[in-house]
Amino acid sequence: MNKTLKVTDILALGFMTFAFFLGAGNIIFPPQAGQLAGESLIPAMFGFLSTAVGLPLIGIIAVAVAGGGWKGLTRDLPPHVATLMAVLIFIIIGPAFAAPRTGLVAYEMAVKPFITDAGQTSLTVFSVLFFAVALFFAWSRGKLIDMIGKYLTPALFAVLAILAIAVFMNPQGDILAAQGDYVDQAFVTGFLEGYNTMDTFAALMFGMLIVDVIRQKGITDDKATCTYLIYAGVIAAAGLAFVYVSLFYLGATSSVIAVGAENGGAILAIYVQALFGPVGQIILSTIVLLACLTTAIGLISACSDYFSSLTKLSYEKWAVILAVVCAVVANVGLSQLIALSIPVLFALYPVAVALVVLTFARKWLPNPRLAYRVVLLVSLAFSLIDAAKFMGIDVSALNMLPLFEYGMAWVLPTFAAMVLSRFIGGDIEQQEAQPA
The missing domain is CATH 1.20.1740.10 (Amino acid/polyamine transporter I)
Incomplete structure (x- = not known):
């Protein structure tokens, strides 16, 4: 029992x-x-x-x-x-x-x-x-x-x-x-x-x-x-x-x-x-x-x-x-520790969020291996822009990105990568599965 x-x-x-x-x-x-x-x-x-x-x-x-x-x-x-x-x-x-x-x-x-x-x-x-x-x-x-x-x-x-x-x-x-x-x-x-x-x-x-x-x-x-x-x-x-x-x-x-x-x-x-x-x-x-x-x-x-x-x-x-x-x-010291941690959070938090979402979406993905690599890479790339902005680095050339002004430039590109991964990659997965 x-x-x-x-x-x-x-x-x-x-x-x-x-x-x-x-x-x-x-x-x-x-x-x-x-x-x-x-x-x-x-x-x-x-x-x-x-x-x-x-x-x-x-x-x-x-x-x-x-x-x-x-x-x-x-x-x-x-x-x-x-x-x-x-x-x-x-x-x-x-x-x-x-x-x-x-x-x-x-x-x-x-x-x-x-x-x-x-x-x-x-x-x-x-x-x-x-x-x-x-x-x-x-x-x-x-x-x-x-x-x-x-x-x-x-x-x-x-x-x-x-x-x-x-x-x-x-x-x-x-x-x-x-x-x-x-x-x-x-x-x-x-x-x-x-x-x-x-x-x-x-x-x-x-x-x-x-x-x-x-x-x-x-x-x-x-x-x-x-x-x-x-x-x-x-x-x-x-x-x-x-x-x-x-x-x-x-x-x-x-x-x-x-x-x-x-x-x-x-x-x-x-x-x-x-x-x-x-x-x-x-x-x-x-x-x-x-x-x-x-x-x-x-x-x-x-x-x-x-x-x-x-x-x-x-x-x-x-x-x-x-x-x-x-x-x-x-x-x-508390103030110094918080100041150091915030750029790291801006860089890695979106990656963690993307990983969680992918876990639930996995069964609908034709090629999970490809999807995980692409989506997480996209989320990291754009979250680094948000982190750079917070650190005072001039990234104003990218202010045309959606939600850039809110510190959430990663959201739409990550979502777009996730949607695309739903419709591509099936043939690649089948080719990988075939014996050489």
Whole structure:
């Protein structure tokens, strides 16, 4: 008889997935986006939800459809290309950007306010302690669903629910006019802001980790594994949407009390202080520490699992290496880290989106091998233009490209390549299949 998961286990799996996704970027970006969006709150929020909730959920489902692993997602690409893509994505969501950012945000928002003379030394000490704790949990990967899904995440969600209810019951100001790009391009600006969460990348990688957790629970049937993975994705998406909506509304009603705030973290800190008084910082610190810690655990676990499959080093050794690197990189500083990561996101996010779409369209493609190569190459070429534009490189000669001004020059060419690949390549595939 095939083993099945109990409802409590499914919920714990979903909560664990939610906790993996809910990290630094998920907390610091929505409040600032909400404040800038102002009266354009609704379209901006839906744009953000598209890339920060919709795409990660579709990514999780794509992993399930592809058989639960990176090899399934990239089976029509040359092995070395697939491996290079995976390594780059793991580096981005792991030691280079996303994982160190969890430690930095945890320090800036949860610990620094309690330190009188906060400086580089205090950041270094905290980074070491933070990633040591994350390493401890990551080592016990067989118990991840129990430790995170059943204990840490419910505590995190309870505190977030308290904050959300307080925000909607007692908003701290009126919603003012939109600012900057949110005046005329609210949806698109929110859409691009959702890139910063890096959750579409994370979905492709966390999907493999969640499959491993499901199988450690005794589920061996592929169809059942796929179903449970989708359940986990849906639960996580619902939780993320709940958090984002409340944080967007928080930001939109913060223009009076948090005028001039440098970033979303500062907006959130000021708002929580206004809502709860001196206790507010304790509540905020609890939210941030739990959210950042659970994400750091998930990122270190996922990266260690993949890198150990490529090398002779064990999972445990990779976890140590990655935790140490994350602690070192975290000392770069939050603003510098975000500035470095954004051009990389503009370059690689469209490729990840294209890969997800191809996974669902594969059965209608006459020659998947050709289609994957062409579509991903086109998406990369045009996304590099968007990245160059963000970096200040003069690419104005290409401003005739559709959606160029919105930083989305990759969309229509990628779509066109995908449509063309539906109608060409069948004869090539048949010729390749014939014996020489």
